[in-house]
Amino acid sequence: MRRTTSVLATTLFTAALGVGVAVPATAKVSPPKANHHSIKTSPYVALGDSYASAAGVAPLVAGAPATCSRSTLNFAHDLAAATQPRSFTDVTCSGAKTADFYGSQAPGVAPQLDAVTKKTRFVTMTIGGNDEDVFTSSFFGCATISATDVLGNPCQRKYGTTFTDAIVNQTYPNVLAALKAVRKKAPAATIAIVGYPQILPEVGRLDCYRSMPIAMGDVPWLKHEQDVLNAVIARAARHAGARFIDMAASSRGHDACAPVGTRWIEPAIAPVNAFPVHPNATGEAAMAEQTLLQLGL
Known part of the structure; x- marks a missing residue:
């Protein structure tokens, strides 16, 4: 049990540092072709974090900084393939x-804002999950103490509302300011910020503990944390004149506890072609598809 949580802690910490080893790619679901007449999709600039870069998903973009782990199968590349912009920049x-x-x-x-100009007409991103180190601190912290009470909620008892308080009080204004900064540089652009897909199921599952060793009572607590994060991102988008792409409904049942071929998020232990607790190629394609659908492209 201690070895399992140690492995999870190591893999999550590795992901947080942006270091990983790519393994053979899984099949990708291609997003539908877009009708891009109502929204201008060129020039297109892709911003954001590891959920936007598709960290660890091979193949990576040639020549991109190694620390960025920027995949050719990330949702921005899928969107560009669907909309065929004349200009596409992925940072x-x-x-x-x-x-x-x-x-x-x-x-x-x-x-990242260096890539955005007044000529930019389309911007996508995921951002906010790394602010205040909430993602790594919560999942990493829970991994290290889950073995002390597998059926209970040791992480919730230890941290309480620490992470959700940070999200509401610090992440929200940070995301709002970032979106406003993008708007200032690209006043004519459609700005779409994609919500984070569901990482964990609604309730803890013992059959998932080997690959996602989170105590059963902490699973809904961590899911609530993610719901709060997505809610503040959606609120920031509304106030900044950006579009929020909601992944909650479509990603339900595709969490890290789902089997290979169904899951969009890879588990902490033995992930396949993605960083631990990050989207795989199928998840990235689903994020692209929801962006196309919800923007009406």
Whole structure:
């Protein structure tokens, strides 16, 4: 049991640092072709974090900074394949926070907003999950203590509302400011911020503990945390004049506890062609599909 949680802690920490080993790709679901007359989709700029870059999903974009783990199968590339923009720029980067829109995330990685200009007409992203280190602190923290009470909620008892408070009080204004900064640089653009797909099922499952060793009572608590994160991102989008792409309904049943071929999120232990607790190629294609559908493209 201790070895299992140690492995999870190591894999989650590795993902947080933006380091991973790619394995053979799984089949990708192609998004539908878009009718891109109502919304201009060129020039198109893709921003965001590891859920936008498709961290760990082979093949990676040639020449991109290694720290960004930027995949050719990320949802932005799927959207570009569907909409065929004349100009497409992908600056997504694993581990990105809203602060990395304004400053360099790592040597050789320019501030993401540098890619956005007044000529930009379409911008997509996922962002906010890394702010205040909420994602890594919550999942990493839960992994290290889950073995102490597998059927209980040791993580919730330890952290209480720490993470949701940080999301509401700090992540929300950060995301709002980032979206407003994008709008300022690209006043004519359609800006779409994609919600994070469901990572965990509604309730804890013992049969999933081997691959996602989170205590049963902490599963709904962590899912609530993700729901709060998506809710503040949606609110920020409304207030900034951006479009929120809701992944909640479509990703239900495709969480990290679902079997290979059904899941959109890879588990913490033995993930297939994606960083632990990150979307696989099928999940990225689903994010592209929902973006097309919800924008009416």
